[in-house]
Amino acid sequence: MGSVARHPTRSARRGLALTIAILLGGPHLAAAQNAGMGMAMPTNTLLVAQLDAKEVVGGSSSSATGTGAFLLDPVKHTLEYSLTYQGLEAGGAKSIALHNFGIGKNGDAVRTLCGAAAQPCPDGSSVTIAGRLERGDGRALDNDLIGEFDSERVYVEVVGGNGKPEIRGQLAPNGAMVKIMNYVAHLAPAQGTGSNGSGTAILSETYLPGGKVSVLYAGTVAGTSGAPTNAALVGGPASKAVFSRKMALPQLKLRFSRDKKTGGSLSGFYEVKSAARDALLATRLEGNGAAGIVVTTSRFPKGELYGALEPVR
Structure with a gap:
């Protein structure tokens, strides 16, 4: 079963420390997952999302923001995450979920981090959550879905207390081969x-x-x-x-x-x-x-x- 905690757990900290990749939207703001030229590809893939209202399809006037780090293990078919969001304007989050589609359109929810059919989201408009999604939590983390993660076709969306999407961010890996x-x-x-x-x-x-x-x-x-x-x-x-x-x-x-x-x-x-x-x-x-x-x-x-x-x- 999946889990969610108000603050990062020790296991989430260890997992998320395996590798880092950053994609912040600007031409200079990118970092790689690989430690250097000629080195073996990492077993795990870290995807980073920067959340704001600009990516919400249909529009959102919220000034809330967030940063999420998601560690995908394609061998064990698990996903660890640490997500901090702040400044939600419609109260605490009603639900937070991963959806399958690219920038500019809405897609089906593939995994729910909190709310909806999962355990309730923590109270408060500014919160850090962390957890681990296992096999059997929602849609299977099979090779097809793993390919969608690698192709930047998965996004995380926070729905505010009024039931409307407030902030969203695309999960993005980076494969630059530099030290x-x-x-x-x-x-x-x-x-x-x-x-x-x-x-x-x-x-x-x-x-x-x-x-x-x-x-x-x-x-x-x-x-x-x-x-x-x-x-x-x-x-x-x-x-x-x-x-x-x-x-x-x-x-x-x-x-x-x-x-x-x-x-x-x-x-x-x-x-x-x-x-x-x-x-x-x-x-x-x-x-x-x-x-x-x-x-x-x-x-x-x-x-x-x-x-x-x-x-x-």
């Missing part, structure tokens, strides 16, 4: 904040010719004391994870719900020289012991949420 270091972070309250927030974040470093490294990052936070104001890489243990302007992620773009009171989505892209002493790279922090990401709000300028960056091996 990549990929990370996933499950964001939780930083020590001493007492926050109720949570989130899902992903980061990828792509090593290019000429010693350049392109860095891509994205995430969504929910249930925070206010809208996110900044984000930074941090090194060392979680107990010392504090935001610093020097380590702030460059080219940060923030998206908020309409009232801007809590939660939001963030993304960005930047390039650095790998040989530069001040190059902002997770791999360097990891080499010195640990790497993580911290997200700030107005109430917690030193960081409200923190997540260790778990490397893909």
